[in-house]
Amino acid sequence: MKPLPRLRSGASALLLTLCLGGVAFAAPISGAIFTSDIDGTVNVNHYAAKADVYLNGGPTNDNCDAAAVDDGVYVFQITNPSGTVLLSEDDISQREFTVSGGVIVSANNHAVTPADCGGVRVQMIPFADTPNNGGVYKAWITRKSDYIANGNTFRNSDTKTDNFHVLVPTAPELSALNVYKFYDANANGEWDADEVPLFGWLMTAANGFGFAAQQLTQSPDGLTRFDNLSSLENPYAVQEGTAGGTWHQSALIIDGAPQAVANPATGINLVAGETTEVIFGNYCECKAGGKPKSWWVTASGQTKVNDGSTMNPEFNALNQLNLRSSSGSGWNLNTTTTSQATNWNLFLTWVNNTSTNNMAYALSRSAAILRLNIDAGYVVGTNLHHGSGMTISALLSAANTTLGADGSTPLGDEPNRATQEQLRTWIDEINNNTVMVIMPKPCKFAFYLPPPG
Template sequence: MYSTPTPATRLRAATLAVALVAALSGGVVSAAAIHGAIFTSDVAGNVNVNQYESKADVYLNGGPKSNCAAAGVDDGTYVYQITNPSGTVLLSSDDISHREFTVVAGVITSATDHVTVAGDCGGVRVQMAPFDDTPNNGGVYKAWITRKSDYIANGNTFRPSDTKTDNFHVKQPAVEPELADLTVYKFYDFNGNGVWDSDEQPLFGWAMRAQSGNGFDATQLTESPDGLTNFLGLDTADNPYMVTEGTAGGTWSQTTSMVNGVPTASSPENPVTGLTLVVGDTTEVIFGNYCTCKSGGKAKSWWVTTSGQTKVNDGGSMNPEFNVLNALNLKTAAGADFTLNTALPQADNWTNLTTWLNSTSTTNMAYSLSRNLAILRLNIEAGYMVNTNFYAPAGATIAQLQTDANDALGIDGLTPVGDPNRAVQTQLNTWLVNLNNAATVIRSKPCPYSFAPALPPPN
């Protein structure tokens, strides 16, 4: 018996026919929309957390905590992804095959390879990490879910019409300052050559000031035993830095300024500027200084007077000084050895010495050098000169110059004009004359210094 179809029966038939035609023609039927909602929560199920402390704190949740009546998503197998808010950058860092979960009776019941914790209403919560940092300046992320079947049907993509999404924030880690260290050394440059030689001592208690253009300003003293001070944990964002060494006044002079072992462009400089610190590295600044004094020598014109004679005789006898001079390679105008006969009366020897010293002849340069060497030796013997002090023009100590002059006389005692050894003896003679006339020398030991206040206040 045939009966007339009802409107509902005709609608169902038409829907089936359309589906059949679509299937036969190779078309794709639009996926059904996902009902319900997803949420992100913390591990305890608190949803709509405005900002998570870390990415590991973000969990996928099927519904509000303790509200089992809330509409969950449709049952099935799903995949998920994490992106930036616009969805243009995929942030999930593991393969999609690890990002599956199953929904039964409106709640998530299991997940593939991701940590789950017991949730509400018989479900679980799924940890969504790992995923990369969002490029969004506000730390905003978007969570997407879609049916696995739709993901495959759509060419392994999340089509917006087939997804549910939820935005969330993760607290962006504080930007750690990129730090570096600055080490400042100080040494006594005894020979004034601008190089920290192995026998030169560090200086302790010397004020060093480090500054940046961004407000950093600190003054510290170099310390024993290495003559250094460390400025640690400086922010490289404050580059460039500069270092100023305290000025001790008096006769102190700066000889060098080096950065990482290399003299600065205009060494010696104070301050040293333009220091670009490198993250994790130590920049080394070195300052060298010396202090000066007068040699203390008394000239020939003083030694040949009664004052000089009194000093030579200060021990009650002049013979010890005569013997000191006899130990040198002293020469006469003719190039013969000059010696004092201590068997003679001391007054006679004194007359012989002053007569020999009073000549001004330079015909034989060895004779002139001998006279000035004898005066130098008397100055040292009397304690007027410190033979360890350094004479910069000669690049030698006073003691070394005495040795060099004596050796030169031992090599050649007659050096008239044209003699190949005359030039060397002439130069030595000039240096000894200067020293005997109180030339400036570098002290073998540092002069006193203090810094109170250590450095002037910043401008």
């Protein structure tokens, strides 16, 4: 058998074919290809983004005499490093480029940028993310004629390749919202150490990007946590459920800073990787429940005082207070030698006086009625009076203290008279049942999450 003739290489010899049993052999591609950034910098180990990757052929900015790629029309593809997954996203007809004089001079539907050696660089996007964990890709070129002859494939023997890296984008750190609920028993807007958390309370978190979720606060901390939130979707809003007319919001605290009371809490900007804390405080109210003096001086009032078949326990309870007469002297009832009927009449005469010349006397009458209301169970001493910021029992104690300190407070006797007058005003609100008071423990409430879907 005669030896095969030696093939001659050259840029013009794009394809030399020997027909041996129907198999076509293509001439290897001369020169080299490489990837670069838009400025032509080669050997870029990592590109920040896929749009930063450009295809170069042959000569470089530093060496325009470097080995050139054969002239002709080529196609390219982007794959994973092993070539098993095609990543280029546009049709092969869009991935053509032309080499002339050893440099790329044009490309189909791909952006180009001028190169220093008289050619251009070709931007290689669009292509999908590589499945390679290290962010490695492979760029391939082959002659268009070889691609067609090989059944629309890139055959290893007919290609030039170059691997490159694109930085794998790190998912932004996610944030969280911790939302708490507590019972603000003293309505001071602070979560005091003796105030209890509320659990089973509905909270809704949402933003303007379609996120919305509802959860109930949980035992034992009154906390519900919204996880996996993106700070790129700020701002967020958190809304607490409303439990009815007796419930009132008294506190909104965000990351430890008290805010103006609002529901929902809006404009919450999360920080990547951090947890933002939102605290809602609420209390519930009831009527003070007192019976006024005008009721206590009637037969109904007398019957209530005598409900244990004796009025002496109530009279003795009044005697424990520092009650004053119009003159400022101490006032009490003798339950040892004086009959109950006589003491009742003495009480009526004393309490029915309307004089305010001696404010200590006026305060004494109001304090006596409050003591009867508490002992009868009409008023709960542990309830909190809004205006004074004191429990009703503490308010009565404050009145008793000032009566013990000063029993005569006529006009001009300041500041004691003003103090006693204010205490009397607050106590009359309770006795006359004209004011709402805060209960020391939460009222009943019930929230239900909507069914899924």
